[in-house]
Amino acid sequence: xxxxxxxxxxxGPYFSMCLSGxxxxxxxxxxxxxxxxxxxxxxxxxxxxxxxALVEIxxxxxxxxxxxxxxxxxxxxxxxxxxxxxxxxxxxSTLEFSFFxxxxxxxxxxxxxxxxxxxxxxxxxxxMLRPLFTxxxxxxxxxxxxxxxxxxxxxxxxxxxxVAGTVSxxxxxxYRFDVRLQGADETVFFDF
Amino acid sequence: xxxDGARRESSHPPYLSPSYRSTVKRSPAHAPLQVxxxxxxxxxxxxxxxxxxxxxxxxxxxxxxGNAALGQRSIVTGRVLxxxxxxxxxTLIEIxxxxxxxxxxxARERDFPAPRDPNFTGRGACRTDADGVYCFTxxxxxxxxxGNHPNAWRPAHIHFSxxxxxxxxxxxxxMYFPDDPLLELDPIFHAVPKEARPRLVSAxxxxxxxxxxxxxxxxxxxxxxxxxxxxxxxxxxx
Numbered sequence: 001x002x003x004x005x006x007x008x009x010x011x012g013p014y015f016s017m018c019l020s021g022x023x024x025x026x027x028x029x030x031x032x033x034x035x036x037x038x039x040x041x042x043x044x045x046x047x048x049x050x051x052x053a054l055v056e057i058x059x060x061x062x063x064x065x066x067x068x069x070x071x072x073x074x075x076x077x078x079x080x081x082x083x084x085x086x087x088x089x090x091x092x093s094t095l096e097f098s099f100f101x102x103x104x105x106x107x108x109x110x111x112x113x114x115x116x117x118x119x120x121x122x123x124x125x126x127x128m129l130r131p132l133f134t135x136x137x138x139x140x141x142x143x144x145x146x147x148x149x150x151x152x153x154x155x156x157x158x159x160x161x162x163v164a165g166t167v168s169x170x171x172x173x174x175y176r177f178d179v180r181l182q183g184a185d186e187t188v189f190f191d192f
Numbered sequence: 193x194x195x196d197g198a199r200r201e202s203s204h205p206p207y208l209s210p211s212y213r214s215t216v217k218r219s220p221a222h223a224p225l226q227v228x229x230x231x232x233x234x235x236x237x238x239x240x241x242x243x244x245x246x247x248x249x250x251x252x253x254x255x256x257x258g259n260a261a262l263g264q265r266s267i268v269t270g271r272v273l274x275x276x277x278x279x280x281x282x283t284l285i286e287i288x289x290x291x292x293x294x295x296x297x298x299a300r301e302r303d304f305p306a307p308r309d310p311n312f313t314g315r316g317a318c319r320t321d322a323d324g325v326y327c328f329t330x331x332x333x334x335x336x337x338x339g340n341h342p343n344a345w346r347p348a349h350i351h352f353s354x355x356x357x358x359x360x361x362x363x364x365x366x367m368y369f370p371d372d373p374l375l376e377l378d379p380i381f382h383a384v385p386k387e388a389r390p391r392l393v394s395a396x397x398x399x400x401x402x403x404x405x406x407x408x409x410x411x412x413x414x415x416x417x418x419x420x421x422x423x424x425x426x427x428x429x430x
Binding site (some may be wrong): 120 | 237
């Protein structure tokens, strides 16, 4: 039996009254080994930062484990202090989203190799009738990125759009990943 | 287009739907890339996140003022299923909505002269039970004006967010009410392919209606994915 999907609708302008509770942007506690920050903006076609986007992330822990029954591996055990999923709305003063998390380990790809460390990202907002899926890759993983199962399927000239930048001289180590919804350097989105 | 892609395109609205004006500058120009799903997309948020959300399924009292919210008290219930018809248990559902006058309890709400209900927060959350069933008690929200086009009004709706068993089953949608004349005028509802629109409209359900208390509406939800869905509880989440 194949049931038909419930259609998607926009989160609209008021989601933050519900979908933006305290602590949801922290995937790890304030003191946690390997804690990093992810920060960025979401830009529209006019290159204006939008202030009503919802950004959600899902990733493996530092050992590359997902806290999920579909992860078939048993070792190493997943990090019990790590939530895996986070949610952030845009801070009206900085026009940025921000997460505290860890850099994920490598996880298997369908061909049996290991994927480069990456974070799955879902972007939604007013004016967006369905979610946009993208991925963040890390700038200090050149060799792993070069062999990554998903990046290899992205046209070469657009791959750099999925690699975060680094912000220097801040604690904890911070990566910058801006999302551009439309335009010449439009973020690569996936048809998931 | 892949079989999965065709399935989605027959159900979901396109990214660009110019009659909903805000989509024009917020929709990608490139078609999203088709890539095989990996473990990252086949897993997804579970108890580690949903424990952060306080479960509270009665919006008629959760303002905590001691007074009940104004409006037509309504029980909204249904099942969350995957495409194979299997229930999706223990998944987080969060809802938000306007009050009976069409006002949102949000600081940046577009203002219009209608009274706000101080006894209504407009938000609730629960997890589906072992059969995928959820149930909220709320009030029927009012329509409200918005700036998309002259004399534009959103039909009465409740926003739904469902995490689902994996990243790619994540769904945010809006539930509408039956026999609403504003549906035919609404560009957000109309962005959905015509044959899929009825799936967003709840059904009046007299079996759910409770005598001398509340009207009942049924709204079933089908998430992407068709394998047997993993459970948050029962020992399989490690």
